[in-house]
Amino acid sequence: MQIHDLKPKTKQKKSRQIGRGGKRGTTSGRGTKGQSARAGNKKRPELRDIIKKLPKLRGYRFSPNSGNALPVNLATIDKKFVSGEEVSAKTLLEKGLIDSKKGKMPAVKILATGTLTKALNFQGLKVSASALAKIEQAGGKVS
Numbered sequence: 740m741q742i743h744d745l746k747p748k749t750k751q752k753k754s755r756q757i758g759r760g761g762k763r764g765t766t767s768g769r770g771t772k773g774q775s776a777r778a779g780n781k782k783r784p785e786l787r788d789i790i791k792k793l794p795k796l797r798g799y800r801f802s803p804n805s806g807n808a809l810p811v812n813l814a815t816i817d818k819k820f821v822s823g824e825e826v827s828a829k830t831l832l833e834k835g836l837i838d839s840k841k842g843k844m845p846a847v848k849i850l851a852t853g854t855l856t857k858a859l860n861f862q863g864l865k866v867s868a869s870a871l872a873k874i875e876q877a878g879g880k881v882s
Contacts, residue, residue, distance in 0.1 A: 808846040808865055809837050813873055814853020822857035828864065855879065 757767065769776040811831060819834045820826060828844050831837045837847060849861065851869035858878035866874070866881050874881055 808848040810848055810850050811836055812850050812852035813855045813870055816849070816859065817853060817855050817857060820857065820859055822859070824857075825860045825862055826864070827862045849874075 766776065774780055774782065815836055816826060816831075819836060820830075824830070826849075828837070828847050831847060832839060832844070837845060839845065846865065848865040848867065849870045850867050851873055855873050855877040859874070860879060861874060861881045864881075871881055
């Protein structure tokens, strides 16, 4: 083995071929002129332009808030309300237990966490089965 027989462990990276000096000549296989012959050419999908031209009501048409009821526990209701009082979405909003969603009254569901010691009247609210039992046990009503 002589010094001229030695080869480097890794081959040298080939230089990138460009229009002036590459093997493909002047246009480098891009054809002549036009958008796709230029640097930075990337045609966006035609559908995107169509979507952009439409009026601003785009995307899926559903309310993201429609299916999700806000949970409120019996323990928090017990702290804020007096016996015989009416519990509705409006009164819960007034007492600060729930927040309105984009200026609208949200759907509310009463859950059974905690205990209820007062007889309260629940109106227009979803109530879980175990919460209903606790409300009736305390002498309250659900309508």
